[in-house]
Structures are given as structure tokens and as C-alpha cells.
């Protein structure tokens with residue numbers, strides 16, 4: 001082992017060898033050394049772990065190969081576009097909502113040019129950063145006032161801090177949810193300085209439970225959308241109208257954290273009817289919060305709608321400055337909201353809604369198109385079939401609901417399915433797939449038409465390696 005370790009060349013030796021290749025002349029020496037160190041450390045670890053490494057592998061001329069590859073990889077952007085073949089439409093790990101082309105043009109302008117971000121073009125004086133989207137949000141939802149912060153977690157935190165710091169907040173026990181990652185209602189509540197008062201049982205909460213819990217320390221009645229789970233069977237929840245009446249009777253504000261707020265009724269696409277944001281506003285709750293990048297289909301943001309008196313207090317909260325959205329969010333959100341002015345076309349124009357509303361026939365045609373290409377290109381070394389599968393909305397929205405979909409199922413002849421899955425993930429434009437019943441599935445609901453050729457060439461690269 002000691003002998004092998006001694007054979008590992010010195011970093012400076014490798015550096016000189018790398019620099020002999022003029023392709024590497026313009027790369028900063030620091031980056032080259034980083035690549036060298038990482039490769040050498042990898043071999044050192046393998047030797048220490050008792051792996052059988054030949055002296056030949058450790059010769060400078062052989063090591064140069066992996067070292068140059070490592071340096072090349074270090075230069076690549078770590079942020080990558082990927083192809084989503086998972087069928088999960090609002091995939092938090094893959095960036096949630098994809099934005100429409102015209103929205104992207106607004107982001108391009110917002111980044112590359114000066115803008116009227118906080119400048120009133122009529123008066124020539126300082127303007128409000130948020131006014132553009134606030135008016136639109138009120139127009140679309142019927143809310144009195146609106147405010148946008150960084151994400152919905154921030155929205156919930158700032159509302160609780162403003163309305164209920166050092167006071168009690170009454171929540172149904174069945175709604176104390178944890179959203180993936182690290183957002184838990186009880187923890188956010190604790191951070192806001194509000195005290196959580198749980199009422200009811202896990203499966204059933206009644207109006208009388210809320211009423212019995214109200215004391216002079218109560219600051220807020222809170223409803224939380226059980227985004228990512230369902231209680232089924234013998235259940236009951238208090239409807240907004242009843243809770244609002246109770247709040248009015250005791251002069252207490254009522255808040256609803258909708259999580260994945262939606263402006264259109266998705267019932268007509270075969271999904272369970274969920275109240276729209278407009279309906280929740282109309283039910284009389286004083287504050288509503290939801291995400292910008294879940295069912296709304298926009299950029300990451302937390303949207304707060306509510307009564308003017310309450311939203312004004314939230315705006316004045318110093319924490320608001322720390323949760324301020326940037327110009328990209330603002331430009332993107334305004335563009336997305338403008339699509340909602342036309343209910344006839346919004347589901348075609350916003351990709352998240354278009355993917356949800358796409359008919360299974362449309363997805364089927366896309367799957368057939370890819371399958372046809374693949375049978376020609378890789379049919380010799382891989383079985384290609386069309387599979388009836390289910391897509392998911394994702395993003396913690398509608399957990400139990402599936403959308404009928406079609407996938408292209410692959411079973412390679414000379415490679416395990418898990419190896420294929422990994423190889424696709426390591427392509428220059430990674431293709432993210434899923435494995436079911438020992439087949440690799442590409443759900444065509446989340447693959448765009450203009451990605452079909454890329455999937456084809458990616459699979460060719462992986463399955464028929466060239467020279």
C-alpha cells in the first residue's frame with residue numbers, strides 16, 4: 001500500500017504535464033490544480049481502501065486522461081438544463097414551473113437592460129416596486145390588497161409574525177403539515193413568535209373546537225391546505241364561511257395558507273375540484289397565501305392577498321425588506337399574471353397548466369413519435385414500447401390524483417435498466433427518467449415536443465457508444 005501511495009505523482013509534476021497541451025494554457029492554474037488534486041485524492045482513497053490499483057494506472061501518462069477530463073468537467077456550468085421524463089409536472093427538485101417564451105423575454109429585458117422597477121414613469125419620481133403586480137393580483141382575484149415576497153414559506157412567516165407574534169394561533173390538528181424539505185407549520189409558527197394552539201382530532205375538527213379554544217390571547221384563526229397528504233374516511237373540516245363568521249364574532253382575523261393556489265378550476269381536466277384562489281378570497285378570509293411557482297405556473301414567489309388594513313401592516317413589517325423579490329421575479333410574475341386575463345387561452349399559454357390539461361391523446365401522439373424514432377435508431381439493442389402510465393401534478397398539490405399518461409418504456413439488451421437510468425442522467429443535457437417494473441420509463445407528458453430529438457440522440461449516445 002505504501003509503495004502504491006508513493007507512486008502517485010506530485011501535483012506540480014502533473015501541472016507541468018497538463019500545460020504541455022496548449023488547450024489548457026488559458027485555464028487558470030488554480031482550477032487545473034484543483035482538478036489534479038481531486039483526481040489524485042480519488043486514487044489515494046482507493047488505495048487506502050485496499051482497492052487493487054496497478055502501478056501502470058498511476059503513471060503520469062495514464063493519469064493525464066482522467067485529470068484532463070476532471071478539469072474539463074470543472075469548467076462546465078454546474079447549473080444545467082435537464083429533460084424531465086418523470087411525469088411529475090411541478091417537480092421541486094427540477095425547478096418546479098417552466099415559464100412561457102414571452103415571459104422569458106421579459107426576464108431577458110429585466111436582466112440585460114435598465115427598467116422602471118422602482119420608477120414612476122408618469123411622475124418621474126420614485127415608484128413602488130410592487131405596484132405592477134399588486135394591481136393585477138387584485139384585479140384577477142377580487143382581493144382588496146396584495147403583496148409578494150420570496151416564496152410561500154416567507155409569506156406564511158411574515159403574516160404570522162405581523163398578526164400573531166406573542167399571541168395564540170388556532171389550527172386544526174389535521175392541518176399541521178410538513179411540506180417537503182424543511183417547512184413545517186409548527187416550526188414556522190415557533191419562529192414567528194406565535195403560539196400554536198392545536199384543536200380537534202387528527203381526522204375531525206368542528207367549529208365548536210375552534211370556538212372553545214378562543215381566549216383573550218388569541219390572535220389568529222389559521223387554515224392550512226394539507227398539500228401533500230389526504231385524510232380519508234371518517235373526516236370533517238370546518239368550511240371557510242363558518243370559520244370567517246366565528247372570526248368576525250370574536251374580532252379575529254382568519255388566514256388560509258393555500259400552498260398551491262390556483263386561479264383556474266382544474267376540475268374540467270379530470271382532477272378533483274379544489275377551491276380557486278378567487279373562491280377562497282370570496283369566502284371572506286382575511287389573508288390568503290400561496291406559491292408563485294406551483295399551480296400558478298410562474299416564478300418562485302409567495303403571494304399574500306388580503307384586506308387592505310392587514311396587508312398594509314404586513315408591508316410595514318421590517319422583515320418585509322428581507323423577503324423582497326428581485327426584478328426577475330417581478331418581471332416574470334407580471335408576465336404570467338397577464339396571461340390569466342384571458343381564461344380561454346391561459347391553459348395553453350402557461351406550460352404548467354398546459355402539461356396538466358394536455359389530453360392523453362396528445363401525450364400518446366408524442367410518445368409514438370419518440371418510439372418510432374427510437375425503434376429506428378436504437379431498436380437493435382433495446383426494446384421500445386408504449387406504456388399506459390400515470391403522471392402527477394407534484395409540488396405538494398393534489399397528492400392522490402393521477403393524470404392518465406403515456407410513456408416510452410425501454411429495456412436495453414446489454415445493459416441493466418438502472419445503468420441506463422444513470423447514463424441518461426450523466427448526459428450533457430441530462431434526461432431524468434423513472435424505473436417501473438424493470439423498465440425505464442420516459443413520461444411524455446413532461447417532455448416537450450422540441451425535446452424528442454434530444455432524447456433520441458441522448459439514447460443513441462448511451463446505447464450505441466461510438467469509437
Ligand SMILES: *Cc1c(COP(=O)(O)O)cnc(C)c1O
Nearest residue numbers: 151152153179227259260291396
Ligand atoms: C408548498 C407549500 C408551502 C411552501 O411554499 P414555498 O413556495 O415552497 O415556500 C407552504 N404551505 C403549503 C400548504 C404548501 O403547500
